[in-house]
Amino acid sequence: MKHLLVLLVALGAIWLLWSGIYTPLLLAFGLVSCLIVALLAWRMNLVDRESVPLHLHLKVIPYWGWLVKEMLVSSLAVTRLILTPGVKLVPEVVRLKTAKMEDVTRVTLANSITLTPGTVTLDVSDDEILVHCLTADGAKDLLAGGMAARVVALEN
Structure with missing residues (x-):
């Protein structure tokens, strides 16, 4: 039941953020639509630990900050590669072992x-x-496992 309540609150917050119009009629429509979506998700058995991961709430914020930093650093590195004349790229395809990860952890990684x-x-x-x-x-860097370790730490 707590997962359903959190889903409803999240849907309502997203609706409020994206609508930007706070008249009583539209607030009522938003509430009704969020209730319908939450109840449909509950009836379809989509509301569980994986779809509403309450266990990640405190750990995910620092991870997002780290991920944004990594995205900025690597985007600057890729930009430098593109703008530097004569750089010879040597792309590689690597395989990361994920046998001990749960499905959600694997997808997050x-x-x-x-x-x-x-x-x-x-x-x-x-x-x-x-x-x-x-x-x-x-x-x-990817094979060194830093990103994988951070994603696994989210789950534990």
């Missing part, structure tokens, strides 16, 4: 990799993630 410029997740399977890296240094 794959999405975090893709959000970071210079790396793209090509495939996600039960025991590994296939990643295209723009440079050998990017592949080395």
